[in-house]
Amino acid sequence: MSNPAGFWRRLAANLLDGIIIGLPLTIISYLVTGNWDGDPATNVINILYSLIIPVLWYGYTIGKKIMGIRIAKVNGAKIGFGAMFMRIVVGGIVYLVTVGIGLIVSAFMVGLRKDKRALHDLIAGTYVTFDAPSEDIKKAAV
Template structure:
């Protein structure tokens, strides 16, 4: 019953992962890039998102608060997920 909704979403999700974005990042113009500003590929972004999911799950949701606290307290505004995966989030406005 839900498969007609799931397949297009999964296809979109995989497409935007290849660009260094999740669907939410795509909507807000945010990209995950490496610290040297080179683009993340599909595999690297897949690892980043799955690490975040695993981290948040294993900490029973407290990983979300740890990520938020790191963003608020660090000068470079990088979350725990960013620190572990070597990523930086950048905003690229659309013209």
């Protein structure tokens, strides 16, 4: 585990994902349903994007790629659907059950911990790094 990405870079990547993926989905949803309240299909697509794209794209999302960071496994293995499920779904449930307190704690963890890991990273065995994927990871994906 090396070269972890900090709070501001991770926040910017998430905001970019929201602008590039979330905003167009919301607009399309409004055009289809006539409702700004949020279509469940839009939420499902956002979750699927967060689960699938990092697995297929070596830990990157569009926002993370722009910011030069990616999700990686602490043990060096290729990021998989299990880790992404733990990170997105189980981590999201923890944040929901704690009424957002877990999210605030995670922000402080990323800002203050040397390894920059949030609660969802600890749950999933992941971290966010500036390092590009190794050739071993790329070969394992082929």
